[in-house]
Amino acid sequence: MIGYGDASKPQFLSVAEGAAMWEDVAFTVMGTGTSGSSQPGFSMSPDEAKKTLAGLIQVRDSLNEMHYTVTTLCAMKAPSQDPATAAMHHARVGDGSKLGAFSYGGGHIDLQLGYVNELIDRISKALHITVNNDSEQRGRFEGMGA
16 A cells, blocks of 8 residues: 555555556557557557566566565564564554554555556557457458468
8 A cells, every 4th residue: 555645644545546547548559560559548569568568577576576575574573572672673564553664665565566467467458459360360361362
C-alpha cells in the first residue's frame, strides 16, 4: 500500500487500485507493414513488445525476490528486550498497533508488483492477438496457392 495525504490521517492505495491506473490505457502490437496507430495508448512492433515483455518479466522476478525478503524482515523477532533494541525493532517491523518501515516498504513492493503484472498482462494479450492475426493471414495466403 502507498500512503498519501496528511501524515496524521494517511490514506492508502491498494494493490488493485495501483493496477487500475492502467484501466483506460490500450496496448497495440502492430504487425509488419503497419504504420501508425488509430488507437489511443501505446503502439509497438512485435519485436519491441517481446523485448519489453522480457524486461518486465525480469523486473517482476526481482520484485518477487524483494517481496520474499521483506516478508522475512517483517517476521523478525527482536534480538533482546532492552528499551533501545525494542524501540528500533518497533520502528522497523512495527508493534502490532502500527506498521514499521519494513511493512511500508513491503506495501510499496506489492503496489509495484500489481503495476508490473498488469503491464505484463496487457502487453501479452496485445502480442497474442497480433500473433494469432499474423498466423490467420498467413493461412489465408497459403490457402490461395500463392
